[in-house]
Amino acid sequence: MKGRAVPVQEVVFGFGAHSGIGEAPELLRMAQQADRDGLDHFSLSDHPYLGERLDAYAALGFVLGRTQRISGLANVTNLPTRPAPMLARTVTSLSALSGGRVVLGMGAGGLWDRISDMGVPRLSPGDAVDAFEEAIVLVKSLSGGGPPVTYRGRFYQVDQIEPAPVPTPPVWTGSVGRKSLAATGRVADGWIPGHAADWLSERYRTSRPIIDEAAAAVGRDPREIRTVFNFPGRVTDRPLAATRDRDGRWIGGSVGQWVEELTGAVLEHGASGFTLFSYGHGAPDPALLGRWANEIAPAVRDAIAKEDG
Template sequence: MTFTLSVTLPFDHIQHGDEFVSMAAVHECSKAAEDAGFWSGTVTDHPVPSYRWLDNGGHYAQDPFVMLSMVAAVTTRLRLQTNIVVLPYRNPFITARAVSSLDAFSNGRVILGLGAGYLKPEYKALGVDFDSRNDLMDEYMRAMKLAWTGEDFSFEGTGYTAVGNRVLPTPVQTPHPPLLVGGNSKRALRRTVELGDAWHPFIVPKMVTDTARTASIDGDDDIIEAIEYMKVHSEKVGRAVPPPVIASSTFQIKPGFNAQEAIDHYAHMKSIGVQGSGASVLATSRSEWCDLARQFGEEVISKVD
């Protein structure tokens, strides 16, 4: 299996104005990511974050499906990846419709990274019960899979009911776009095995995850342990092949970055059982961002397999 590489698209960097928050930025950065050979471009999801989180290292986020629709319009090969959509924030059929439409019109390029999220104030602002997020996550994944069949379906959900409803067109990818399940907890790993197509860990130190109210993945041992846990749970529930591991961004592309260091990093990730990862580009202008992305393509992506 070829090692896949994603790139974090820069459209959340509102501090740089229309360098990244503009249609010109969508055109130039999306095409640069595609030209560089990245497998996918990723966007995240924070509709209404709290000022406390923003002022302590958090970040803004554009609407993921709006952004990926624009990216789709100016590219032909780049996969369109959410990293991640906080699934319990929206009625699952609204999300299923957005995904189905985007996959149909992009000719099957959607990769749906999804997770339960961790920002309690954002949950409160959206009127969703924070403590129910894991149960809602499992429920919503099941509901979306029914909607993507293209057949009439019925589903009894939490505060909503579908009785003989239908969603068309279906996604181009069958039975649906890849579901990359985020989250580092044991429950997230079980969810990946039971409902997902790949595990999508966010590899961060414990000191960060203590603040974010999410389990930490901090180093090789944690990843290897999680892979073994999924293997055991796969055997328990009758899944023939355990889900692959497609990590979130694990390398920063900065001016003067060391290409060999990046190549060695991804080779090491592959050696411990990770089949894909990502990179983020640190730049203050879109021209710099595009130049670094293309340089990374020439010096790193072309040499990673």
């Protein structure tokens, strides 16, 4: 898996944000802090069947309207509850309003018992992935301008719909299974490995080649499909004796240990982005977010630039 490093300007750093209704003020404060500190993106979960959660796309629009540079994404969009033609209108509108600061995170749908509670017809796993791939194709067709679109798929059909005259947002998926990973290789722009799997995990080692092979099979350069890791951990004042637990999962460590680990992830394993969560997989606190933005991310960028130079 070595040799897939990307230019330093393409390596992105973000954080997973609060999504509870009662946490809305904290969400805005942290997004504005990250915006000032130069982070690239924030992400929100999308679970519309949970009444205590903010609607992901309403929250994205609100935060993007109160920030200047940072991009936002749903990590990942609950596609079965958001039909692709309307999702296309949502993300292109947010892109137009924010100056292009939107990434479309896409998933096929995982918690089908809860999804079907919303009145959405249940799909088999295979059909859900087919609908997911159709949706990505259709969203891309309905952006970027051009002539009216007519699309005839198994799950989506549109007739003479005008695309939005804004660039197509990048699409990052949360694919897990082989069929979904192959769809990512064919039609997506990025991949967020599931279950917080990192570049040393068996999940990554066995999954990323499926994406690459599917991309190459349709004439795409696999290196154009970035891997953005959801990455939990804590920052300590002193180096830790071990930065990974017995199962090989990253725990955290000092700033120097983080910088060494992430620089190696980029240069040796082709990582092109990191979304920080706390060690307990929740949103980071302001202190952790500040160290991530002001100490770790700049040092990783500098280390990569030195290697590239």
